[in-house]
Amino acid sequence: SKLVGAIFSLTKLGVMPPSLFALLKRCRSGGVSVEASDVRPLLAQRLPPAAPGESRELSFTELSTLASDRLCLPQAQVSSLPKVLSACCPDMFLNKNLVDVRRYNWEEWPLQEAAMRYCINDAYAGALGQRRLLHPNLPPPQPSSPQQQQLADPAADPAADLAADPADADADADVAAQELLGSMDGQLHAQLFDEPESTISPPLGCDDEGGGSNDDDMPELEPELAEEQPVPASVKASVLEAAQKLIKVWDESGSQTPLLLPSFIGQEDRSALHDHCELRGLNHESVGEDDAERRLRVSRRGGTDADTCNGEAGIGDQVFDSLQFYDEWGGVLVKIDPRHWMGHWFLMAQSKSSTLFKYFCVASSEAIFQVWAGGEDIVGTRAWVKATLRKRFKQGVGVDMTDDGAKKAEVARVDGLISRVRRSYWRRRCRFTIPPPRVLARRLLLVYYFFRDMDDPETKRPFFSGGIGKHGHLSICRRMLAIVAKGELSDHPTVPLYVGGFCLRTQSGLEGYHQHLEDDVTKAGKAAGLEWTEAATNEFDFRWTVRALRARGLVPAWVRHYNLSLIDYLYDTAVALLGEVAGPKVVRGWRRSKLMKAPMLLRHGMSYGLEAQRRAELAGASS
Numbered sequence: 001s002k003l004v005g006a007i008f009s010l011t012k013l014g015v016m017p018p019s020l021f022a023l024l025k026r027c028r029s030g031g032v033s034v035e036a037s038d039v040r041p042l043l044a045q046r047l048p049p050a051a052p053g054e055s056r057e058l059s060f061t062e063l064s065t066l067a068s069d070r071l072c073l074p075q076a077q078v079s080s081l082p083k084v085l086s087a088c089c090p091d092m093f094l095n096k097n098l099v100d101v102r103r104y105n106w107e108e109w110p111l112q113e114a115a116m117r118y119c120i121n122d123a124y125a126g127a128l129g130q131r132r133l134l135h136p137n138l139p140p141p142q143p144s145s146p147q148q149q150q151l152a153d154p155a156a157d158p159a160a161d162l163a164a165d166p167a168d169a170d171a172d173a174d175v176a177a178q179e180l181l182g183s184m185d186g187q188l189h190a191q192l193f194d195e196p197e198s199t200i201s202p203p204l205g206c207d208d209e210g211g212g213s214n215d216d217d218m219p220e221l222e223p224e225l226a227e228e229q230p231v232p233a234s235v236k237a238s239v240l241e242a243a244q245k246l247i248k249v250w251d252e253s254g255s256q257t258p259l260l261l262p263s264f265i266g267q268e269d270r271s272a273l274h275d276h277c278e279l280r281g282l283n284h285e286s287v288g289e290d291d292a293e294r295r296l297r298v299s300r301r302g303g304t305d306a307d308t309c310n311g312e313a314g315i316g317d318q319v320f321d322s323l324q325f326y327d328e329w330g331g332v333l334v335k336i337d338p339r340h341w342m343g344h345w346f347l348m349a350q351s352k353s354s355t356l357f358k359y360f361c362v363a364s365s366e367a368i369f370q371v372w373a374g375g376e377d378i379v380g381t382r383a384w385v386k387a388t389l390r391k392r393f394k395q396g397v398g399v400d401m402t403d404d405g406a407k408k409a410e411v412a413r414v415d416g417l418i419s420r421v422r423r424s425y426w427r428r429r430c431r432f433t434i435p436p437p438r439v440l441a442r443r444l445l446l447v448y449y450f451f452r453d454m455d456d457p458e459t460k461r462p463f464f465s466g467g468i469g470k471h472g473h474l475s476i477c478r479r480m481l482a483i484v485a486k487g488e489l490s491d492h493p494t495v496p497l498y499v500g501g502f503c504l505r506t507q508s509g510l511e512g513y514h515q516h517l518e519d520d521v522t523k524a525g526k527a528a529g530l531e532w533t534e535a536a537t538n539e540f541d542f543r544w545t546v547r548a549l550r551a552r553g554l555v556p557a558w559v560r561h562y563n564l565s566l567i568d569y570l571y572d573t574a575v576a577l578l579g580e581v582a583g584p585k586v587v588r589g590w591r592r593s594k595l596m597k598a599p600m601l602l603r604h605g606m607s608y609g610l611e612a613q614r615r616a617e618l619a620g621a622s623s
Contacts, residue, residue, distance in 0.1 A: 030061040030130035065286035069270040088132035234457035258299040262363040329487025337507040348473040367443035369432035380431025556589035
């Protein structure tokens with residue numbers, strides 16, 4: 001059969017012809033860095049008017065992340081289209097030297113022959129890579145001669161019939177699209193369009209050739225870096241089975257909102273899930289900038305790609321419909337501490353010692369907290385943290401960044417280090433937000449249904465507690481989601497929660513205060529009497545307050561003791577000797593306490609117990 005190719009210029013099209021839109025809607029377009037390109041905005045500006053109830057979403061496959069999952073390779077080894085083609089079809093390579101992409105005038109129409117070959121080569125390479133990744137049972141095409149190992153134009157004269165006059169571009173695009181729709185044979189149609197093959201082979205093997213990193217060449221790691229611990233096979237099997245069941249439940253629910261699986265599902269499991277989604281006729285792609293944060297997103301072909309939950313059908317509709325959402329949740333000012341909420345949510349698990357418990361915690365945390373979106377100029381975003389890591393790993397230091405080869409090697413080196421940074425490092429330095437109640441409830445329901453029917457691989461008993469009664473997992477889920485529906489867990493839309501590098505959302509500091517106070521008073525000896533207990537409590541309160549002031553910058557960092565009245569005394573002496581200008585420089589950064597006129601031996605304290613004892617004695621004496 002003959003492979004027909006055509007080139008369309010989106011910038012030259014006024015409105016996309018219906019036949020071309022039908023072609024793109026039915027086709028599974030594959031490419032590298034699709035989300036980072038301007039393909040979606042250009043298409044959205046030129047789509048024809050939508051029919052009632054018609055979906056406007058086009059299906060795109062990100063070949064880079066798909067190849068990383070299916071071939072079990074690091075992202076850096078399949079980060080470009082030539083690398084994807086070489087990994088999928090080792091006997092072929094893509095010639096990117098036909099034209100200078102950055103200097104060529106792509107607005108000139110029609111394109112020159114070299115530029116047309118460049119475009120057709122890219123499209124053909126993407127189709128070959130997508131065919132190999134989605135249908136690994138089909139053998140890769142074999143070149144008939146060594147000269148054909150370099151990809152050439154598959155069509156005899158590609159785009160020769162395209163109009164030279166931009167005014168005729170729409171009509172020619174319509175004709176070309178109709179020709180493409182009618183010229184594809186059955187096998188090619190099954191490979192490139194929505195109709196899946198009747199059988200799908202097992203996932204591609206995960207061999208060690210070219211995959212992973214060489215520990216001998218690995219530079220000395222920072223303390224935040226570490227290798228991943230091996231996961232028991234029984235745990236991986238349980239997680240994979242639960243993910244397949246969740247995809248099936250989501251598919252049968254008719255939900256149009258994409259399903260985002262947790263990040264603890266690794267490369268090999270995602271590879272098997274790609275096959276599972278392909279058999280069910282679903283779109284599947286891995287999203288996420290780093291390997292540690294990559295997640296599998298499942299959506300419907302031709303469905304929506306919006307992260308909205310406005311009353312549509314979805315998983316757990318019975319539970320979701322029973323929730324009483326408070327429409328004015330933005331006015332709720334009293335919030336529950338997320339740590340306390342999660343502590344009650346985790347009571348659904350029968351045992352915290354289960355190997356599945358940490359996965360349950362990770363999935364719940366990912367459902368609740370969202371990383372701030374934005375570029376590296378916004379503090380707390382992933383891009384900002386990544387830029388900070390690049391400086392820490394000294395990217396470009398001692399390297400000629402004007403040389404393209406040296407620059408690529410240096411960026412690859414730093415990207416390899418960043419990919420090994422622990423999850424806890426990102427959690428501490430990124431800033432997060434908790435979404436609105438309806439979105440949050442949907443996400444937490446997905447977590448609940450993911451783990452609901454799982455069995456502990458070690459004990460062979462259900463991971464969740466019994467489902468009957470107020471202590472059952474279903475009752476706990478309903479109670480905790482009722483709090484979510486009131487808006488008591490979601491962030492207030494107008495109140496900033498990050499001030500000066502500190503998060504005001506949590507009550508961890510207050511909880512830590514009570515714990516350390518109890519330890520201090522207990523060790524000081526409660527049997528020593530009320531006066532001793534009051535003195536120990538007041539001393540602890542004062543020191544805790546000074547440490548909090550020092551952490552917030554109100555007390556200089558060089559202050560390492562708690563006799564603040566002594567520093568006031570030094571401040572007054574320096575001002576008296578050196579004057580109002582030079583005197584404060586002696587104790588730099590210190591702000592004189594306005595209420596302290598003279599050195600004080602008694603710092604502060606409210607003796608509630610002693611006062612209550614005195615009142616009781618007075619009342620007894622008067623009676």
